[in-house]
Amino acid sequence: MNTHPKTLLVIIGESALEKFLVRDIKGFGAHGYTIADVRGGGEHGTRDAEWEGSRSIRMEVVCEDAVAEKIVEHVIANYAKNFSLSLYVSEVGVIRKEKY
C-alpha cells in the first residue's frame, strides 16, 4: 500500500481547553482534528468524567511535522503550567497526503 509519512499529535487534557486548542491548531495550519471524551488519571489525580469539572478530551491531529512542533511549543508555553496535559507524537502513514 502506498502511504505518505505524516505526524500524529495527540493531546490529552481538560475539556475546558477544547475550544482554545481547536482555535490554536487551526491557527498553526493543521487541516483537521478529532476529539473524543476520555477519562483517566495521572499526577494531578483522577479525572473520572462524572461531571463538568472532571471531563477530559483526547485530541488527535495529523499534520506536517513542522506544524506539530509549533503546536506543541505553543501548548506547552500556554497551558502546561496550569492544566493537566499529556502530549505525544508518532509517525503515521496517510493514504491521501493532500488532506493533511
Next chain:
Amino acid sequence: MDPVVLFFVLGVVARLAKSDLRLPEALYETLSIYLLLAIGLKGGVELAKHPISTVAPQAVAIVAMGLLLPLLAYPVLRYIGRMSNFDAAAIAAHYGSVSVVTFAVGLAFVTKRGVPFEEYMPLFVALLEVPGIVVGILLARLHTLKTVRWGELAREIMFGKSVVLLVGGLCIGWLAGPQGIDPMRGLFFDLFKGVLALFLLEMGLVAASRLTDLKRAGPFLIAFGIIVPVVFAMIGAGVGRAIGLSIGGTTLLAVLAASASYIAAPAAIRIAIPEANPSLSIGAALGITFPFNLTLGIPLYFEFAKMLHK
C-alpha cells in the same frame, strides 16, 4: 429529612463503599439541563403575574448582595487561610455565585412545609450566578486588568449553560404564561422532584469523590466551607427581610447566599483564573458546603427566616 436528600446520602455511601454505581455522563448532563430549564420556566410563569415595579428594586438589592459576598470571603481566605491571591479569588467567586441544585432542595423544603414564598425567586437565582464570578475574576486580576480578555470571558460567563438555560426558561415561561406552559406541566413541574432525586444521587457520588481533595486542603478550608455559608445565610436572610420577602422567600434567599456554585463558576474560573487550584474551590463547594447546606444548613436558614419575621 426530605427524601430527596436521602438520595444524596445514598450516593455518598455508595461512593465511600467503593460501589461500582456510576450514572452515565449523558444522564448527568440531561438531568442538569432539565433542572435548570424547569426552575427557569416555573419562575418565568410566576414572574408574569407580578409587576416589574415590585420585582426590580428587589433584584437590584440582590445583585448588590451578590457583589458583596465574594468581597467578604476573599480577605478571610487570603489573610486567615493564607491562600495565594489566585486561590482566594477563585474560591471567593465560587461562594459569591450560587448553586441551583441547593436552591431546588430549598424549594422542596419550603414547599413540603407549606411555607409561602415568592414563586418568581428563580429570577434571583439567575441574577446571582454572575456577579460573584465577575468580582472573583476582578480580585484575581486587580494588578493585571489589561491582560484580561473581557470579550471572551463575558461570553463564557453570560452564555455558560446554566445562565442560558435559567434565563431562557425564565423568558419562555414569562412569554408563554400559565396557559402556554400548561401542556408541558407534566414533564417540567410534576416530574421535578423525581428528577431532582436522581440528580442528587449522582451529586452524592461526585461530592464523596471530592473528599480526597479536602484531605490535602486541611482544616481551614473545611471550617471555611461550613462557617462562611452560615454567615452568608444570615446576610441573605437579612437582605430578604429588608426587601420585604415572605418567610419562604427569606429562607430561599438565605439558601442562595449560603450556597456555592459548582456549575457556572468552575467552568468560568478554570478559564479566567487558570493559576488557581480547582480542587480547592470545588472540594470546598461540593465536598463540604453542598452536603452541609442540604442536610443541616437549609433547616437552620429556615429558623433564621422565622426569627427575622417574628
